[in-house]
Amino acid sequence: MRAGKLQHRITVERHQELVSDSGHVRKVWLPVLTTRAEIKEATTIEFLTGQIEGDTARAVFLVRWPVQPITTADRITAAGQAWNITALTEIGRRRGLEIRAEAVA
Template identity: 40%
Template structure:
């Protein structure tokens, strides 16, 4: 993967548990990793073939390989939040593709 293509910066967030002022545990999103990423442009037909027909807004981020990113994490990019739907390894641990769905997308 060429570093020149990774022009974007994304934040990977993870759920953590903390206790609020009333003493009740609650889940909050905390920053986990800050990474450089390539925003991969895909055509609608590629998503239809790969994911099945649907109207969901999907975004793909390509990052260097890291071990501790999971489907339970989420990505923040450009003021928008994305759930990670699928993680694909590319070139045997060289990079990862994070296939994400925008939260709040209709």
């Protein structure tokens, strides 16, 4: 993974419940990890096999192996857009992580 291709700054967020002093529960997305990433659009093969729906924007984020564990319950924010994580794939032996995501409507 070449450092020059990691041009985009992304934030991985985790859904948390916060309780105020009065006992009011509020659900929020809190940042877990901020890192650099390479962003790719969904591939032509995915488009031809019908894995992509017409209205859903999908992308692939390539990052170096994260210190904090990331799960499909988390989401990514990049350039003001939120993305739900749909799949995670290890690149090499913990060299990097391929994160497949779809845009939040």
